[in-house]
Amino acid sequence: MKIKVKVTLKNGVLDPQGKAIQQTLNGMNFSNVEEVRQGKFFEININENDETKAKSQVEDMCKKLLANLVIEDYQII
Amino acid sequence: MKIKVKVTLKNGVLDPQGKAIQQTLNGMNFSNVEEVRQGKFFEININENDETKAKSQVEDMCKKLLANLVIEDYQII
Structure with missing residues (x-):
């Protein structure tokens, strides 16, 4: 099944790339x-039919690899 | 108001970065x-109270700057 994850910078963390886009716009x-x-944004295709198990595995992936929890938040959608 | 946009590669377009993440996982x-x-993923804060107008402006931004329509799709959420 396909699980989607959003990783965003925490509030207060500077985002120079976003700032550059804003100025360009x-x-x-x-x-x-x-x-x-x-x-x-990540779309993860995981060979697991149980949605709860799949989401809990993806949460684990976020903590270990996909997000830097010092400066980023993740949200599984 | 805050408008969120997701930009993803079209199906069939190679995603070497995604592949690297998959192999690491x-x-x-x-x-x-x-x-x-x-x-x-973009969060755009736009000074416009009418949601329809804001979304139509953001769509314009996607076409002109945020997404490369040759290889990417965008979705306003």
């Missing part, structure tokens, strides 16, 4: 863009 | 991971 006639924050 | 006792595909 402001210069492209999107002057009402106030903030952009960029995160990562 | 396989080597970390997650042997049942069959495929990983990585995408991008």
Whole structure:
């Protein structure tokens, strides 16, 4: 089954890439863009039919590899 | 208001970064991971109270900057 994960920077962590995108958009006639924050998105295809087990495995993957918990939050969707 | 956007590679487009993550997970006792595909996630804070207008502006941003429509799909959520 396919599990989707969103990894975003925690509030307060600087996001220079998002800032660059915001400034570029402001210069492209999107002057009402106030903030952009960029995160990562993963689609994980896992050979496990039990949704609860699959999600718990993906949570484990987030903690061990996909997210840096010092500066990032993850959300399994 | 805050609009969220997901940008993912189209089906069939090679994703070497996702492949590397999948192989790493396989080597970390997650042997049942069959495929990983990585995408991008944006949170855009836009000074516009009308949701329809905000989403239509964000769609425009996706087409012009955030997504490469040759190889990527976007989804406004």
